[in-house]
Amino acid sequence: MKPFFTLAFFLIVGVVFSQQIKVLDKTSKQPIPAVSIYNTLKTTSTITNFDGEANISEFLENDNITFNHILYQDLSIEKSQIESIIYLTPTVEGLDEVFIAASKFKQKKKDIPQKIMSLHAEDIAFNTPQTSADLLENTGAIYVQKSQLGGGSPMIRGFSTNRLLITVDGVRMNNAIFRSGNLQNVISIDPFSVERTEVSLGAGSVVYGSDAVGGVMGFYTKKPKLSYTDSLHFKLNTTVRYATANHEKTGHFDVNFGLKKWAFLTSVSYSDFDDLRMGRHGPKAYLRPEYVVQDDNGNDYIKRNDNPKVQKPTGYNQINVMQKVAFQPNNNVAFDLGLHYSETSNYPRYDRLIRYRGENLRSAEWYYGPQKWFMGNLQFTKLSSRSNLYNKVQTTLAYQNFEESRYDRDYQSTIKNIRKEQVDALSFNADFEKLLSQKTELFYGAEYVFNKVSSKGKEQNIVNGTTNNTVSRYPDNSNWQSAAAYLNLKYKPREQFILQSGIRYNYISTYADFSNNNTFLNLPFNDTKINSDAVTGSLGISWIPNKMIHWKVNTSTAFRAPNIDDVGKVFDSEPGSVVVPNNHLKPEYAYNAEIGLGLNFNQICLIDLATYYTYLDNALVRRDFTLNGESQIMYDGELSDIQAVQNASHANIYGFEVGIQLHVSNHIKLTSQYNFIGGDEDNNGKDVPVRHVAPQFGNTHLVWENKKLKVDFYANYNGELSYNQLAPSEQGKAYMYALDANGNPYAPSWYTVNLKTKYSLSPSATITAGLENITDQRYKTYSSGIASAGRNFLVSLTYSL
Known part of the structure; x- marks a missing residue:
């Protein structure tokens, strides 16, 4: 009997040992933590620990087990075929890459x-x-x-x-x-x-x-990492960076403390930017020859710029802080708390500072106050093997607070206009995933959003410091609410063909109280409430007839409901024009169609093509307006034409995109992306260019990489928009554009040549350096008030512990 028990003992030990597996990166052979492991119906699941280890004893021998991680290709294998080590292949923008946003x-x-x-x-x-x-x-x-x-x-x-x-x-x-x-x-x-x-x-x-x-x-921000063991998992990353074009000085650190069930992540970044220097070669119209300063007595005067390529003033600084806490009591339940805070210093609105009124600059001051953003969100995730309603549920409760302000004062004026806004935003989402069968998967959910808007307007006398109330940018104590439910169905009859369709119902309520602003505007109404709803849908297919071809066809509708900015904003849109509230608005709708084609030539050459068309109906646009029968109004001391946001247009937008990846060898890769966009909208019965249709643009990268060194030599390029191709609202902004032979504003074409490198000094230290805009081009991206950086050398050092 003794030999029998000995044999039985070793068989049991062998079986138990075989249930413990290790998941490694196929390339680096390093362990992969947080790999989700589950069977086809997701009735059994587990997750790898920090050492890439997991026990799969709870799975049945005939279970088909999937190994899933967002940075790796999925691997599905029958349990009986699993050995002690599983290798996963990193995703490289391929068909197996996993996305969440869709x-x-x-x-x-x-x-x-x-x-x-x-x-x-x-x-x-x-x-x-x-x-x-x-x-x-x-x-x-x-x-x-x-x-x-x-x-x-x-x-x-x-x-x-x-x-x-x-x-x-x-x-x-x-x-x-x-x-x-x-x-x-x-x-x-x-x-x-x-x-x-x-x-x-x-x-x-x-x-x-x-x-x-x-x-x-x-x-998607970084997540705290658990140790999945009784020992502590500690990770520290630090980065310092410097750039010459605006003398950027940045410091960052993040630190992770991971326990078996709890994990904590702290991230802090601070950046300081000086005035930005533009390039040497390009339109003279972009130069900054002079700017406004104040003398010791508080009087404005115009000062000659010693270096017109330096855009004065543009500098500012910013701090970002993030704190995250994760609690995972078991493999099926997770709680995630995220706290985010961001704050800038005051920062100049440069495109307003370069405008002239006659021979003199129009504004002495125009800057935003600190832009502040706080978000706290609590997310609960649960996997279920028993519920008939879901396999996975995710709920998110979030609160956000936004603060922004604007300060402007005309040249040699003693009155500074101050407008401050604050938004409190509360949202709740419940999202569900349910596998109905081997071929059918259902995604559905509900959402509620509530926004409260506070807005104040003041005039300050900079000589004696006195202040007076004035019209605020938005109606104070206004609110915006949205309630919705959606359903999305994925049908996958075979691996090569996938159909997805969805529908959403949305109810939106907008309330604006104009009683405070009516002291200054004399609107024909004291408040307004707009209730509207919207139904949107989508239908698309993804078809891979063979290894070389991948077709995508998608149709959808979309909408944008009028918000407080549309309904109740009061601001100077441009010199001599002021936007006033409009209480007769409804949602705008978009109807979209898209066709995409992917070509894969043995993983050596990959081509991605797409073309699309969108029709925008009842478009919310800014048009001339009358108030109490008048077409002009005094605003901030200036007689201005009255405008308002209205459902007064429709637009046609179309384009195509092409991308290519060419793997020349194991170390050399060539990539290129090109985008063409066109469009027109109705403007009082006349078709005109759409304001936010960008010029043709693209980039090309030639990358060489080995284990320690990566080099990227690349070019960015951008087509021209002539005067006739500019939207009417842009044609009147000559101060932002170059001038053609006829003296009309236009957006010239431009290009930059650039070089980036990264070198691993050790497993813990990496240095990254680059030289951007090597030929020192002077250019602006379309519709930009500020010129982009000239030749810019940057260097950063990262150390991990």
Whole structure:
């Protein structure tokens, strides 16, 4: 009997030992923590610990087990075939790359019928963006406009500002005062804290509701990492960076403390930017020959700029802080708390400071006060093997506070205009994922959003310090609410063909109280309440007939409901014009169609093509208006034409995109991206160019990389927009553009040649250096008031412990 028991003992030990597996990176052979491991119906699941280890004893022998991680290709294998080590292959912008933004849950790229682009933490660190606006520009699919150094307004497929949606960790950042004019809220997001950015090109209203007309920009910040053991997992990252074009000085650190069930992550970044220097070769119209200063007695005078290539004043500083806490009591339940805070110093509105009135500069001062943003969000995630309603549920409760202000004073005037705004935003989302069968998956959810707007207006006498109330930018104590439910169905009859369709119902309520502003405006109404609803839908297919071809076809509708900025804003849109409230607004609708084609030639050459068309109906646009029968009004001491936002237009927007990746060898890669956008809108019966349709633009990169060194030699380029191709609102802004032979403003073409390198000094230390705009070109991105950086040398050092 003894030999029998001995044999039985070793068989049991062998079986138990075989249940413990280790998951490693196929390339580096390093362990991969936080790999989700589950069977087909997700009735059994587990996750790897910090050492990449997991126990799979609870799975049945005939279970087909999937290993899933956002940075690696999924691997599915029957349990009986699993050995002690599993190797996962990193994703490289391929069909197996996983995206979240399309449905709020993980989906493979090949399953999504619309075009999505992404940047990982490694890409972001290598590109060394100064702000998250620059980070978006590095995708090659997003055009960025800047009115000042502290800014960056993305444009996607002919749409921008409040027709694009920004999310942070799944929470919508757009609020009730996101405007149709260029805005810079995206700079509140710290690029050092971003782990991944996903950009959905085209409409996303089914999942995200109002504003997601032209695209969704999803920022996913770093998560605390657990140790999954009784020992502590400690990780520290530090970075310092310097750039010459604006004497940028940046410092950053983040530290992670991970326990078995709890983890804590702290991230802090601080940047200081001096005045920005433009390039040497380009239009003279961009130079800054003079600027306004005050003498010791507080009197304004115009001073000659010793170096007209330096744009005075443009400098500012910014701090970002993030604190995250994660609690995971078991493999099926997780709680995540995120706290974000961002604050800038005062920063000059440069495009307003370069305007002239006659022979003199128009403004002595025009600057934004500190832009502050706070977000606290609590997320609960649960996997279930028993519920008939879901396999996964995720709820998010979030609170945000936005503060912004504007200060302006005319040259040699004693009156400074001050307008301050604050928005409190509360939101709740419940999102569900349910696998109905092997072929059918359901995503559905509900959302509620509430925004409260506070707005104050004052005039300050800079001589004696006295203040008087004046018209505020927005109606004080206004609110905006949205309630919605959505459903999205994915049907996958076979691996090569996926159909997705969705529908969303949204109810929106906007209330504005004009009683305070009526003291100054004498509106024919004291308040307004607009209730509206919207139904949007989508239908798309992803078809891969063979290894070489990948088709995507997608149709969708989207909408944008009028917000407080549309209904109640009062501001000077341009010299001699003022925008006033309008209480007769309804949502605008967009109807979209897109066709995409991917070609894969043996993983050596990959080509990505897409063409799209959008029809925007009942477009909310700024047009001439009358108030109490009058077409002009006194505003801030100036007789101004009256305008208002109205449902007064429709637009046609179209374009195509082409991207290529050519893997010349194991170490050399060539990539290129090109975008063409066109469009026209109705302006009082006449077709005119759409304001936010960017010029043709693109980039080309030649990358060489080995284990320690990476070198990227690349070019960015941009086509011309002639005077006749500018929107009417842009044709009147000669101070922002170059002048053609007829003296008319136009946006010249431009290019830059650049070089970036990264070298690993050790496993813990990395140095990144670059020389941007090597030929020192002087240029502006379209519609920008500030010229871009001239030749710029940058260097950053990162150390990890």
